[in-house]
Amino acid sequence: MAKVKLIDVAQLASVSKSTVSQYLNGRFDYMSKETQVRIRAAIKELDYVPNPIARNLKADKTKTIGVIVRDITGFDTSRTIRGVDDYCKAIDYNALIYNTDFDPDIEAKSLEALYQLRVDGIIIASSGKNNQLISDYIKKGMPIVHFQLEHDGSEKNLILSDYRQAAFDATEYLIQLGHKRICFVTQDFKNVKSRNERYIGYASALEKHHIPLDKNLIQYWQRETGFEHSPKSILSASAAPTAFFTQHLAITTELLTHLNQEKISIPDDVSLIGFDEIPMAEFFKVPITVVKQEPYIIGKEAAKLLLENINDKNRHSQKIMISCSITQRQSCASPREDISL
Amino acid sequence: MAKVKLIDVAQLASVSKSTVSQYLNGRFDYMSKETQVRIRAAIKELDYVPNPIARNLKADKTKTIGVIVRDITGFDTSRTIRGVDDYCKAIDYNALIYNTDFDPDIEAKSLEALYQLRVDGIIIASSGKNNQLISDYIKKGMPIVHFQLEHDGSEKNLILSDYRQAAFDATEYLIQLGHKRICFVTQDFKNVKSRNERYIGYASALEKHHIPLDKNLIQYWQRETGFEHSPKSILSASAAPTAFFTQHLAITTELLTHLNQEKISIPDDVSLIGFDEIPMAEFFKVPITVVKQEPYIIGKEAAKLLLENINDKNRHSQKIMISCSITQRQSCASPREDISL
DNA sequence: CAAATAAGATAAACCGGTTTATCTTATTTG
DNA sequence: CAAATAAGATAAACCGGTTTATCTTATTTG
Known part of the structure; x- marks a missing residue:
């Protein structure tokens, strides 16, 4: 070149x-005016551009950070990355994206690759399967901030939505509409604190309103295998729920598919509030009410937090929480009288 | 570190x-077996990792490419980037993303930044406002491949959807349903070949079926100002269209918003086929039929083409076209009799 | 007016690797 | 057995910058 x-x-x-x-x-x-003028002229004439590689070699800095996510293609994820990148570009940094599809092996390889590349720091939404590895890298001096996923034992720098409050708000919203049997649809949440937080929010909203927590209304979903019990069977159980509260977009989507197939109508037969914003929800047959996170802000804040850690290695770690908000649309209504009895 | x-x-x-x-x-x-063993042991014991910065300085390679897009957040764009990135990661390259929001100044700055960073090559979906600048960089030896947007005068390495065929197919699909007055909704397409190609596809489908091209059915939309004529006014004109064919997702979305507001029903009052896949379309009040591109494949192919150019600078430039396909949903029906007369 | 200081500039070491020319020593060749 | 060759290894230059110690020369100080 x-x-x-x-x-x-x-x-x-x-x-x-x-x-x-x-x-x-x-x-x-360090130099005279004339010297400056001569150098400026020479640079211009030669169209000189300093080589950042050489510069970085000496500085032992790469002005690059790594971002490890499940998949850049996700609606919220792409916005988070945009936030990270906007922050980075503004301070002349670059962000390197690694997609893991949540495969712990790929996650480990990505960490190692970024470490070898000598990035100045890493932002990660981790699977929780590499906690030991991550603390090893932190020990080696790599600044790392977690976002969105919090795992037991990973109490370092962290930025995430205020899941507990958000789940509390969503649950209370349904309660105020008259729902008492609210089905909490979630992935397994042991060891995954950010999922457990939602559960706590849900439970405490029920408690505040003196509604007993019915374990049958906690329903599980897995990425590979889908629902443990089909939505149809959940709805035809003895004390069936009058509302679903799904804990992330993939669950919301799959539930919707089931409901459509079974011709179960929202919100007449059952209400639904989902975690995570839904793209183009306004055009849906039934626009879905959601608790929406602020992925762009989270990205920006994550980058900011990471850079603070890069520039001050002795900094105490912190946990930042970003509020969520409910976007009311048309998937929640008061439960039918006959059901609520 | x-x-x-x-x-x-x-x-x-x-x-x-x-x-x-x-x-x-x-x-x-160049060395004895024993020496190898000793070195291997030393590397292991010290946990040594070569510094790629130093290596690259000598090699005059960065193993990094740049990708300039409007916005990583876009549905198709994020998938294209995933394609680029997957290809890159597999050959130990990294991709640096630059978002321009289609601002020519930011685009120019991104090009300069990537040039200064000495990336090995650049993939760009360009605004068309920096053609001169881009050829300057090419002249300086920077391999550049364009994707998605083709501009008059930028006939270099290029990878994009077969827009002409796609528009032809979409138009013919509507014709076969009985439509004769198909409104082609587009951004201004002079100087933007990839938009013009769609127009040619549209026009030639009409011609094949002996339908005269009515200039009043070519309607314009701009990102900042929206529709030149409101969809409502278009539909109440004397020879109103019985179908819309929108040329990209943003147009489709805005048209849908208008139609919803005016309570114009699809496909009863008017049919609609859109360019670009729509996220979650299956949950729409009326799932929209679209011509969908293959953004992931385009990303992979773009990266492949770029790398070929990086590794063989004297390569002749090429243009690769990727087929689109129609995803039939429920927004297209035969026109009402009374209208088609 | 000699000594101290300030202004302006440079030589040389360094960052962490790669590569080429060269050197040793052992082995093969005639 | 001397000369040529092969195997194994190294010194030194290089990639393109930055930084520190040092050097000149002019200016200031007492």
């Missing part, structure tokens, strides 16, 4: 490499 | 830096 190097500029301006380097780094008081 | 360097390994293994370097680069026939 560009073959002009610092020495060429130095020769053209009849000064030493050192002086040109000083000039490039803005230390103008 | 890792402070172990090559010289440490060399000392521990009691050999010279050169030999360790040879080892690292797999040139084992």
Whole structure:
């Protein structure tokens, strides 16, 4: 590519490499006005651009951070990454994205790759299967901030939605509509604190309103195998729920598919509030009410937090929570009288 | 971070830096078996990881490419980037993403930033406002491949959907349903070949079926100002269209919003086929039929084409076209009799 | 006016690797 | 058995910058 190097500029301006380097780094008081003028002219004439590789080698900095996510393609994820990237670009950093599809092996490889690349820091939404590995890298001096997923034992730098409050709000919203049997649809939440937090929010909203928690209304879903019990069977059980509260977009989507297939109508037969914003929800047959997170803000804040840690290695770690908000649409209504009895 | 360097390994293994370097680069026939064993042991003991920065400085390669897009957040765009990234990661490359929001200034700055970073090549969906700048960089030796957007005068390496065929297919599909007055809703397409191609596809489908092209059925939309004529006014004109064919997702979305507001029903009052896949379309009040592109494949192919150019600078440039396909849903029906007369 | 200081600039070491030319020593060749 | 060759290894230059110690020369100080 560009073959002009610092020495060429130095020769053209009849000064030493050192002086040109000083000039490039803005230390103008080390040279006379005329020298500055000559260097400026030489740089312009040669169309010189400093080589950041050489510069970074000396500085032991890459001005690059790594971001490890499940899949950049996700609606919220792409927005988080945009937030990270906007913050980075503004301070002349770059972000390297690694998609893991939540495979712990790929996650481990991504961490190692970023470590080898000497990125200045890493932002990760981790699977929770590599906690030991991650703390090893932290020990080696790599600044790491977690986002969105919190795991027991990973109490380091962390930024995430206030899941507990959000789940509390969503549950209370349904209660205020008159629901008493609210089905909490979730992935397994042991060891995954950010899922457990939602559960706590749900439970405490029930408690506040003196509604007993019915374990049968906690329903599980897995990415590979789907629902443990089909939505249809859940709805035809003895004390069937009058509302679903799904804990993330993939669950919401799959539940909707089931409900459509079974011709179960929302909100007439059952109400639904989902966690995570739904793209184009306004065009849905029934626009779905959601608790929406702020992925873009989370991305920006994550980048900010990481950079603070990069620039001050002795910083105490912190946990930042971002509020969620309910976007009311048309999937929640008061339960039918006959059911609520 | 890792402070172990090559010289440490060399000392521990009691050999010279050169030999360790040879080892690292797999040139084992330059040393004895025992030496190899000693070096291997030393690397392991010290947990040594070569510094790619130093390596790249010498190699004058960064193993990094740049990707300039409007916004990573877009449904198709995020998938294209995933394609690019998957290809890159498989060959030990990284991709740096730059979002421009289609601002030509930001686009120019992104190009310059990537040039200064010495990336090995660039993939760009360009605004068309920086054609001169782009050819300057190409002249300076930067491999660049365009994707999705083709502009007059930028006939270099290019990968994009077969827009002409896709528009032809979509138009013919509507014709076969009985439509004769099909409204082609587009952004201004002079100087933007990839938009013009759609127009040609549309026009030639009409011609094949002996339907005269009515200029009043070509309707314009702009990102900032929206529709030139409101959909309502278009539909109440004398020879109103019986179907809309929108040229990308943003147009489709905005048209849907208008139609909903005016309580114009699809496909009863008017049919609609959109360009670009729509997320979660299956849950729509009226699931929209679309011509869908293959963003992931385009991303992979773009990366592949770029790498070919990086590795063989004298390569002749090429243009690759990827087929689109129609996903039939429920927004297209035969026109009402009274209207078609 | 000699000594101390300030201004302006440079030489040389360094960052962490790679590569090429060269050197040793042992082995093969005629 | 001397000369040529092969095997194994290293010294030194290089990639393109930055930084520190040092050097000149002009200016200030007492």
